[in-house]
Amino acid sequence: ATITESKSFSTTVKAPYPGHKPDKLTHLHFYFHDIVSGDKPTSVQVANGPTTNSSATGFGLVAVVDDKLTVGPEITSEEVGRAQGMYASADQNKLGLLMAFNLVFTKGKFSDSTVAMYGRNPVLSKVREMPIIGGTGAFRFGRGYALAKTLVFNITSGDAVVEYNVYIWH
Amino acid sequence: ATITESKSFSTTVKAPYPGHKPDKLTHLHFYFHDIVSGDKPTSVQVANGPTTNSSATGFGLVAVVDDKLTVGPEITSEEVGRAQGMYASADQNKLGLLMAFNLVFTKGKFSDSTVAMYGRNPVLSKVREMPIIGGTGAFRFGRGYALAKTLVFNITSGDAVVEYNVYIWH
Numbered sequence: 001a002t003i004t005e006s007k008s009f010s011t012t013v014k015a016p017y018p019g020h021k022p023d024k025l026t027h028l029h030f031y032f033h034d035i036v037s038g039d040k041p042t043s044v045q046v047a048n049g050p051t052t053n054s055s056a057t058g059f060g061l062v063a064v065v066d067d068k069l070t071v072g073p074e075i076t077s078e079e080v081g082r083a084q085g086m087y088a089s090a091d092q093n094k095l096g097l098l099m100a101f102n103l104v105f106t107k108g109k110f111s112d113s114t115v116a117m118y119g120r121n122p123v124l125s126k127v128r129e130m131p132i133i134g135g136t137g138a139f140r141f142g143r144g145y146a147l148a149k150t151l152v153f154n155i156t157s158g159d160a161v162v163e164y165n166v167y168i169w170h
Numbered sequence: 171a172t173i174t175e176s177k178s179f180s181t182t183v184k185a186p187y188p189g190h191k192p193d194k195l196t197h198l199h200f201y202f203h204d205i206v207s208g209d210k211p212t213s214v215q216v217a218n219g220p221t222t223n224s225s226a227t228g229f230g231l232v233a234v235v236d237d238k239l240t241v242g243p244e245i246t247s248e249e250v251g252r253a254q255g256m257y258a259s260a261d262q263n264k265l266g267l268l269m270a271f272n273l274v275f276t277k278g279k280f281s282d283s284t285v286a287m288y289g290r291n292p293v294l295s296k297v298r299e300m301p302i303i304g305g306t307g308a309f310r311f312g313r314g315y316a317l318a319k320t321l322v323f324n325i326t327s328g329d330a331v332v333e334y335n336v337y338i339w340h
Contacts, residue, residue: 009241009250010280012196019192019339042262044219046230064219064230066262084260084290085268086232102260102268102290114290116301134301136289140315 020141022169028103028115029165030069030080032148037157042067052089057096061089069103073151073161081105087121097121099130103166113137115168117146132168142170190311192339198273198285199335202253202318203238203245207327212237222259227266231259239273243321243331251275257291267291269300273336283307285338287316302338312340 035042042065049060069081085101103115114137119130128148135142144167152161205212212235219230239251255271273285284307289300298318305312314337322331 009200010196010198010278012194015193015195017195019195044221044230046219046222046232046258047217062217062232064232064258064260064268066229066260082261084266086258086260100268100270100288104261104266104290116289116303118288118303134288134303134313136299136301136315140299140301141313 022141022143024170025144026139026168026170027165028110028168029163030071031073031077031151032083032162032164033068033070033075034065034160034162035067035075037154037159046086055089055092057091057093058089059092063087065101069105069164073163075161078107080107081110083117085117090120091122095123097123110138113139115139115142115166117166119146121148123150132166135168135170139168139170142168144168144170192311192313194340195314196309196338196340197335198280198338199333200239200241200250201243201247201321202332202334203240204235204330204332205237205245207324207329216256225259225262227261227263228259229262233257235271239275239334243333245331248277250277251280253287255287260290261292265293267293280308283309285309285312285336287336289316291318293320302336305338305340309338309340312338314338314340 043063045063047062052058052060064086067083068079070077070079082104083101084104087097087099090098099121101117105113115132116134117130118133121128130146132144146164146166149163151163213233215233217232222228222230234256237253240247240249252274253271254274257267257269260268269291271287275283285302286304287300288303291298300316302314316334316336319333321333
């Protein structure tokens, strides 16, 4: 039986076997809309620490997110996918989020493929780099990095638009 | 001093040094038991968002899990390990979980080795792919992917049996 048909718990084969050498570099450019206000927020708080409300950085806040990704900076421009996952406010001094997100693409040739992003987002820095640590479908075995730059932050509503440039070797 | 004996905070060496080229492909086949019912659930809710209970997808729900992995589809068949980690319901429209799990093996040659799985699980899809982003012990430097297929979902109890085929280059 080949490696994919084996029914036992585990089967290990030595090289040569179908391996995966990255042979493509893809650049994705989109806008990420973090909506915390209104009646249909796409980013909601699910947990907090004992001092989150008194902390200057909201340390301990945990949120679950299903943020819209669009082609252009306007939230009404064409949707290309969603950023689905969680973030935690994990820096007691300078606003810094642990980001655990899957970028789920819903349009075009990458539809139904996902990119796994996982890293630290010092939100107030001009450009933030976060690792791409994996992917599925077209992005299987993907690795690379995302660069995030805040385009708009609405102080009163708390909503934000962040421009993403993602580079994936897959 | 070699790289492993250095006591200072950091030591960096240039090539040549002992590297790691994946030279094995391992296929793991097992059944994952998600037990939410009864007096000893292995999957428990730890947080939720303001609208989780009214959301069709339970958006915002966060659970911590220590689910049993067995050789066969019956939960009474031989245990080979546990799936330990968290998932968050991170899709407002179509049930989709952010999965952050370590697959901890307890039997046979992979005992005490772990596999790090992190990705999106659109639970209602027939077969779901999730990235394997790392591993420890026998799976150090491991990368690959997991394919998950629901075998049984008990509507009344909420319990599920999911068949996993995991492929790891390590």
